Amino acid sequence: SSSLFFTSLEKSAERRENSRERAMLSFVFLLLLAPHVLFSSTPVISPQDPVLCIGSSLTATCTLSPELGLHASTLYWTLNGMRLPSSTFSVASSDVLSVTLHNLNGSQQQSGDNLVCHGADGHILGGSCLYVGMPPEKPVNLTCWSRNTKDLSCKWSPGGPGETHIRTKYTLKYKLRWYGREKECENYGSGKQRYSCYIPRNLALFTPYEIWVEATNQLGSATSDITTLDILDVVTTDPPANVQVSRVGDLDDQLTVRWASPPELKDILFQAKYQIRYRLEDSTEWKVVDDVGNQTSCRLAGLQPGTVYFVQVRCNPVGIYGSRKAGIWSDWSHPTAASTPSSERLQSGSCDPKPGEQNSTLRRELKQFFGWVRKHAYGCSGIGMSIKLYDQWRVWLQKSHRTRNQVGKQNLSFHYLC
Numbered sequence: 001s002s003s004l005f006f007t008s009l010e011k012s013a014e015r016r017e018n019s020r021e022r023a024m025l026s027f028v029f030l031l032l033l034a035p036h037v038l039f040s041s042t043p044v045i046s047p048q049d050p051v052l053c054i055g056s057s058l059t060a061t062c063t064l065s066p067e068l069g070l071h072a073s074t075l076y077w078t079l080n081g082m083r084l085p086s087s088t089f090s091v092a093s094s095d096v097l098s099v100t101l102h103n104l105n106g107s108q109q110q111s112g113d114n115l116v117c118h119g120a121d122g123h124i125l126g127g128s129c130l131y132v133g134m135p136p137e138k139p140v141n142l143t144c145w146s147r148n149t150k151d152l153s154c155k156w157s158p159g160g161p162g163e164t165h166i167r168t169k170y171t172l173k174y175k176l177r178w179y180g181r182e183k184e185c186e187n188y189g190s191g192k193q194r195y196s197c198y199i200p201r202n203l204a205l206f207t208p209y210e211i212w213v214e215a216t217n218q219l220g221s222a223t224s225d226i227t228t229l230d231i232l233d234v235v236t237t238d239p240p241a242n243v244q245v246s247r248v249g250d251l252d253d254q255l256t257v258r259w260a261s262p263p264e265l266k267d268i269l270f271q272a273k274y275q276i277r278y279r280l281e282d283s284t285e286w287k288v289v290d291d292v293g294n295q296t297s298c299r300l301a302g303l304q305p306g307t308v309y310f311v312q313v314r315c316n317p318v319g320i321y322g323s324r325k326a327g328i329w330s331d332w333s334h335p336t337a338a339s340t341p342s343s344e345r346l347q348s349g350s351c352d353p354k355p356g357e358q359n360s361t362l363r364r365e366l367k368q369f370f371g372w373v374r375k376h377a378y379g380c381s382g383i384g385m386s387i388k389l390y391d392q393w394r395v396w397l398q399k400s401h402r403t404r405n406q407v408g409k410q411n412l413s414f415h416y417l418c
Contacts, residue, residue: 042065042126043062043063043064043065043068043117043125043126044062044063044126045060045061045062045063045115045117045126045127045128046060046061046063046128047060047128048128049112049128049129049130049131050128050130050131051131051133051166051218051219052104052130052131052132053132053133053134053135053219054104054105054106054132054133054134054165055103055104056103056104056132057100057101057102057103057104058100058101058104058130059098059099059100059101060077060098060099060101060115060128061092061096061097061098062075062077062096062097062098062099062117062125062126063095063096064095064096064125065095066095070095070119070120071094071095072091072092072093072094072095072096072097073091073094073097074119074120075097075117075118075119075120075125076089076117076118076120077089077097077099077115077116077117077118078114078115078116078118079101079113079114079115079116079130080108080109080113080114081114084099084101088100088101097117099115104130104132105132106132106133106134106163106164106165106166107130107131107132107133107165107166110165110166110167111129111167112129112130112131112166113129113130113131113132114127114129114130115127115128115129115130131166131218132165132166133164133165133166133217133219134164134165134166134219135164135217135219135220135221135222136158136159136164136168136215136216136217136220136221136222137158137159137160137215137222138159138215138222138223138224138225139156139157139158139159139170139195139213139215139222139223139224140156140157140158140159140224140225141155141156141157142154142155142156142211142212142213142224142225142227143155143156143227144211144227144229144234145234145235145236145328146203146231146234146235146236147235147236147237147238148235148237148238148262148264148265149205149231149232149235149268149320150201150203150264151198151199151200151201151203152198152199152203152231152234153196153197153198153199154172154185154196154197154199154211155189155193155195155196155197156170156172156195156196156213156224157195158170158195158215159215159222164217164219166217166218166219167217167218168215168216168217169215169216169217170188170194170195170213170214170215171184171185171213171214171215171216172184172185172188172197172211172212172213173185173211173212173213173214174199174209174210174211174212175209175210176204176207176208176209176210177207177208177209177210177228178207185197185198185199187199187200203231204231205230205231205232205321206230206232206321207230208228208229208230209228209229209230209231210226210227210228211226211227211228211229212224212225212226212227230323232320232321232323232325233323233324233325234325234328235270235317235320235323235327235328236317236327236328236329236330237262237264237265237272237315237317237330238262238263238264238330238331239262239313239314239315239330239331239332239333239334240259240260240261240262240274240296240313240314240315240330240333241259241260241261241262241263241333242259242260243257243258243259243311243312243313243333243334243336244257244258244259244336245257245258245309245311245336245337245338246258246338247338247339247340247341248299250341251341252305252306252340252341252342252343253301253302253303253304253305253340254299254300254301254303254340255299255300255303255309255311255338255340256297256298256299256300257276257297257298257299257300257311257313258296258297259274259296259297259313259333260296261296261315262315262317262330265317265320268317268320268321269320269321269322270317270318270319270320270321271294271317271318271319272294272315272316272317272318273291273292273293273294273315273316273318273327274292274293274294274295274296274313274314274315274316275288275289275290275292275313275314275316275329276288276289276292276298276300276311276312276313277289277311277312277332278300278309278310278311278312279309279310280304280307280308280309280310281307281308281309281310281337286312303340304340305340305341305342305343306339306340306341306342306343307339307340308337308338308339309337309338309339309340310335310336310337311335311336311337311338312332312333312334312335312336313332313333314329314330314331314332314333315329315330316328316329316330
């Protein structure tokens with residue numbers, strides 16, 4: 001009998017626990033679906049979270065419960081924390097204060113602008129989020145590329161002004177042109193890259209795709225034009241590998257650049273073409289060597305002696321598996337630095353000559369002077385005449401040096417040998 005008694009007590013306790021759980025679920029249900037029933041003293045803001053087009057007008061009301069003991073004339077409204085002018089308020093009754101806003105601007109935040117009703121002491125009585133914006137326009141400039149035929153990346157621009165002021169969802173969709181089901185891209189960019197998406201795998205070759213973008217928000221939707229492409233027509237590669245820059249013997253105006261084809265495409269049939277660009281160490285201006293062709297080395301000439309250069313190379317895979325498209329240039333390789341040898345002429349001019357070198361220079365100049373005298377001053381004699389002739393010769397020599405330097409500078413224009 002005692003065991004029956006305790007079993008009865010356990011069942012009774014279980015029934016009481018189930019009853020408490022049902023009561024709690026009922027409370028939560030009322031809280032979610034009918035909060036005004038439980039908290040009748042809470043002011044009611046109407047409308048709640050409206051979605052409006054830019055330029056629209058809105059009248060919102062704050063309705064008080066008698067239990068609060070407040071009068072509507074003591075209340076005020078704020079928008080995004082800024083107090084609105086009292087001229088926009090209207091006391092409909094002792095417990096209803098309205099506010100009217102005209103020619104609304106786009107929301108300052110995509111989460112909505114905060115329209116809040118306050119008591120006289122500043123405490124918040126209730127609020128609503130305003131979503132003011134525009135329906136999206138048709139996305140434009142949809143372009144795609146595949147790195148090494150393994151994936152597909154696409155980017156686009158929002159149509160029109162671009163800014164809708166409310167949260168707008170962009171969805172990249174694609175499917176095989178003649179068969180297959182519609183798919184959605186899942187890996188979207190963020191920040192400055194938010195109008196982009198990445199498809200990492202499971203792509204078909206030799207079959208065209210149809211790709212488009214859909215834009216949707218609370219005010220409408222728009223769809224881009226459909227872009228049709230074959231993965232093989234939009235391939236780009238990794239930058240050329242193992243870029244090396246070296247001197248050409250003692251030549252002070254030349255460097256040799258060598259590189260390797262992109263390793264990811266070594267087993268793919270294609271015809272590459274390359275570009276080289278280079279700049280001086282203390283310069284931001286790059287000079288481009290175009291039309292290098294499919295060679296993997298090139299000699300740069302006409303460079304400045306004793307100067308550090310930075311060099312980069314990029315690749316364009318042309319005609320992958322017979323594609324007739326022009327191909328897409330890769331990123332530039334990491335900069336590789338090298339310096340040209342110093343010119344002996346510049347080195348000798350940068351130091352003071354030794355006494356023996358001074359005598360050698362004097363003898364050389366005198367020999368040049370007497371040769372000039374014999375050519376230009378037959379029949380002249382005397383010390384005074386010799387001094388005048390020497391001065392004239394120095395002027396002629398300086399002019400001759402300037403002329404040669406100008407010609408030399410003109411001949412130092414850039415060229416390359418590939």
